[in-house]
Amino acid sequence: MSASAPSSGLFDCRDAYVRAVEELAIADDRIVAVVNDSVGSSKLGKFRDRFPHRLVNVGIAEQNMVGIGAGLANGGKIPFVSGASCFLTARAMEQIKVDCAYSNSNVKLCGISSGVAYGELGATHHSIEDVAWLRAIDNLTVIVPSDPWETAAAIKAAAEMDGPVFIRISRMPVPQIARAEGASFAIGKAEVLRVGNDLAIIANGTLLHQAVAAAQDLAAEGISARVVNMATVSPLDAEAIAACAATGAIVTAEEGLASGGLGGAVAELCARHHPVPMRMLGFPGFLPTGSAAWLMDRFGLNANGIAAAARELVGR
């Protein structure tokens, strides 16, 4: 599938995810991996060879997989429960709600190949609703990393935290975001990648590098855009959003539904505390078949689409 073919300077975040889980497992024998026949798609083959007793493959049974994850946590393990995000979230939603979040179990859920990574396979395999669904569940941390560095950092931060976490692992090739030396990741803390005062662009996941590129294009036209990486969608960094609202306009962009996910979360907070004009970029609903790259372009989820929304918002 074209979206997963690595090209120069682009990375599949599953590689960073699996390396981070392996590093954690070397240092801590409580780390176990739980999969639904997805050793290959989760890239956990090496983990299985290295820690054969710490890879629990439940077969094709997502509800059981998430329940088993909660049970492993009860037994003192730190389970990384990984499966295609479309099945992990939709099929096991009640187990995520009851066994993980409501029971406050120390389970780390990894939604692999999220968004439209499986573009050609159709809407059954698109996972564009996952963030909207999961952020509605209390006591569940939801993280959407943007690149290999942030994916690894989020995996490690999730392991250090006691409580249920969902991490969205992207498969679509992304570049490594340029960051200042010494940059650090913290759950619940947004990252300001660029300062600006005409508007703010809030993005995460595979849209973050597109937001940076859009801000560069806008700067050439004299529009100063603040760019904020909102990797943690729940709990939301309210202070960072207040600073974005202070610019007077906000564009959000995400590889997911235009309603209910990151954009919805930002809009709820702004409507209550600092209403500003907004544009929420995302997918409208069930999508046609097509490669991930084609779908992103078709629905304006790229630098051009973000820049166009920004121009419209600031009236230029």
Place this chain on the structure above:
Amino acid sequence: MIVAAGQGHPGGDLSATDIVAALYFDILRFDPTAPLAPSRDRFILSKGHCTGALYTALAGAGFFPEADLDTYLQPGSRLNGHPNRTYLPGVETNTGPLGHGLPVGVGIAVAGQIDNADYRVFVLTGDGELQEGSMWEAAMFAGHRGLGNLTVIVDRNRLQQGARTEDTNSLEPLGGKWASFGWQVVEVDGHDHAALLAAFDDACAPRNQPRVIIANTIKGKGVSFMENQAGWHHGVPNPEQYQQALAELEAEIHA
């Protein structure tokens, strides 16, 4: 509790009470002052609505004061309608929706298997609950993993909320289903304490196979007007019924 609260699930509570009592007072190894000790035996009430049976056992076993039972279902009480581990010591996982307890129990048993730990895992399920697909996902995997540290008890009262299980979505041959999933199957009278203890005896348990105890029970056991009545799945006795129920249960205790 149920009379004071004005709601509850007395039918299922009474069918499960002898099983829960045998577990908490003769079988399970735990320290109520250290409810999260890694070595503890685990008990999971997969039929989470039967908190009347669970809470009385937990209080009797010393996890919390018996006086707290008077707060059952009251506003803000930690004695929720369905058990919540973040409220109440001794609860292993939150249940309520059916089909959740066995997968979690299997996960605990897998952790024990990985660690070669001594603790045992017991999951009490309703029979109607076995219509949930997730129970069979878990049963299949427990058989595959040969989880000798896992025991499931089926509260086989043959009634679900609205009707007989066999008229709704029949479970029989129930023992054959579990056996075909790789489980050792034991069938007992779920109200015969000695028979329950014999079924729970580790000496009879297979080492590399999970065990299911099909406990034949009577929904509403011990209260003549509730016994085998689907209508008492949930409900509250009126004052006359309450006095009669107490008198019948007292008489049985002293018989």
